[in-house]
Amino acid sequence: xxxxxxxxxxxxxxxxxxxxxxxxxxxxxxxxxxxxxxxxxxxxxxxxxxxxxxxxxxxxxxxxxxxxxxxxxxxxxxxxxxxxxxxxxxxxxxxxxxxxxxxxxxxxxxxxxxxxxxxxxxxxxxxxxxxxxxxxxxxxxxxxxxxxxxxxxxxxxxxxxxxxxxxxxxxxxxxxxxxxxxxxxxxxxxxxxxxxxxxxxxxxxxxxxxxxxxxxxxxxxxxxxxxxxxxxxxxxxxxxxxxxxxxxxxxxxxxxxxxxxxxxxxxxxx
Numbered sequence: 001x002x003x004x005x006x007x008x009x010x011x012x013x014x015x016x017x018x019x020x021x022x023x024x025x026x027x028x029x030x031x032x033x034x035x036x037x038x039x040x041x042x043x044x045x046x047x048x049x050x051x052x053x054x055x056x057x058x059x060x061x062x063x064x065x066x067x068x069x070x071x072x073x074x075x076x077x078x079x080x081x082x083x084x085x086x087x088x089x090x091x092x093x094x095x096x097x098x099x100x101x102x103x104x105x106x107x108x109x110x111x112x113x114x115x116x117x118x119x120x121x122x123x124x125x126x127x128x129x130x131x132x133x134x135x136x137x138x139x140x141x142x143x144x145x146x147x148x149x150x151x152x153x154x155x156x157x158x159x160x161x162x163x164x165x166x167x168x169x170x171x172x173x174x175x176x177x178x179x180x181x182x183x184x185x186x187x188x189x190x191x192x193x194x195x196x197x198x199x200x201x202x203x204x205x206x207x208x209x210x211x212x213x214x215x216x217x218x219x220x221x222x223x224x225x226x227x228x229x230x231x232x233x234x235x236x237x238x239x240x241x242x243x244x245x246x247x248x249x250x251x252x253x254x255x256x257x258x259x260x261x262x263x264x265x266x267x268x269x270x
Contacts (some may be wrong), residue, residue, distance in 0.1 A: 003124045003148050004096045004172040007046055007209040008229055017220075017266040018046040018173075018230025020209060021237055021259060022100065024049055024067035025084055026076030028245055034087060035248070036241065041093055044263030048088075049127070049232055052081050052101040059102075063136045063235040066242070078105050078114075080127055080164040082121040089122035096150055098125035098172070106139070115142045118219045125149035133166055140169060151175050156192040163203065172206040175232065176200055178214070189219050194226045201227040217265035224266060233262060 011018055021040045023034055033055055033239065037048060053068035053076055060068070085097055099118055106114045106128060118126060129222070133152070143150045148201055149172030156177070167174065178193035193210060202209045210223040211232030223231050237255055242249035 002096075002147065002149055002172060003048065004098070007096055008173065011046060012229070013129055015267065017222075017224045017228060018207070018209060019259070019263040019266050020047045020049055020232045021045050021100075021262075022049040022051055022211075022234030024053060024064060024071055024075055024164060024230060024234075024238065025081055026053060026071035027238070028070045028074065029074055030084055032241075032248060033084065034091070034253065035252055036092065037088055037093065039252045040101070040237075040259050041095055043256045043259035045095060045155040045259065046230070046263075047098060047142075048093075048097045049098045049100050049234070050081070050085065050123075051234070052078065052099060052105060054102045054105060056104075058104065063238050063242070067141075067238045078109055082117045085118070085123050087119040096124040097122065098127055098149070099123050100127045100129065103128050103131045111138050112142050115139065115146060115148055119146045119148050121219065123148070125151050127151040127153070127175065129153060132144055133162075133169060136169075144171075149173075153177055156190075156194075156196045163200065167200075167206070169203050170204070170206050171207050173229065174200055174204050176210045176228070178207055178210055178212045189213065189222050194222065197223060197226040197228050217261050220262055220265035231262075231266070 023033055023036055053071040057065050057068050140150055151172050152166045152170040153175045154166055176196050178189055197210055207229035209230035209232055210228045214231045214233045215236035220231050240255050240258055241251035
């Protein structure tokens with residue numbers, strides 16, 4: 001059983017869902033990202049989604065794009081992600097780590113080399129947001145061989161045939177996208193997202209988490225009540241600290257307080 005699977009099993013037994021914060025690596029600096037990860041874990045993060053900055057992040061909204069541009073402007077590059085994950089492990093942080101990336105950096109680095117270095121650094125899973133399942137055979141085979149979970153995205157527009165194909169090749173957990181669009185905070189979770197959770201849960205052997213737009217405890221409760229085993233939050237976290245970049249401790253304290261509220265909301269209702 002992978003570390004991701006073990007985490008979900010422990011949460012299920014304790015009556016809680018997973019809180020999965022997204023961290024854009026290197027925004028605005030690697031040292032800040034390290035401190036941010038530590039504070040998020042202290043606040044109750046169960047799994048970490050670590051984003052590799054990319055110059056053309058088409059699946060991400062303005063907030064995450066801004067974070068990626070700050071990271072890249074600060075000099076963060078592909079090789080830095082492996083060292084950073086190793087540093088997270090050296091710091092004693094044991095939560096599973098899923099790398100969110102676009103395919104171009106993986107392909108340019110070399111798929112096999114990238115996956116091996118990612119696993120050796122201490123990561124547990126990989127989510128390649130722009131790699132269709134029809135073109136992921138090489139990555140899937142390598143990941144399976146070395147024990148790296150491949151996270152699949154499903155959207156409200158995913159039909160049943162494609163959903164079945166995605167689920168049959170998923171490991172770790174299934175990432176349900178709340179909208180057929182980009183990342184970013186939203187006021188409400190659309191009914192289509194709730195319907196998607198229920199549809200995927202009914203057909204998946206893997207835990208299902210909801211992302212894209214999660215930004216408040218009420219969103220967490222809606223997702224969990226619909227059957228989600230966890231939620232992913234990114235844009236709201238970035239927005240909180242981005243407004244206080246000149247006051248790092250204030251930024252971290254505000255993020256930690258928010259994350260604690262989000263984690264509390266994952267407790268499943270009896």
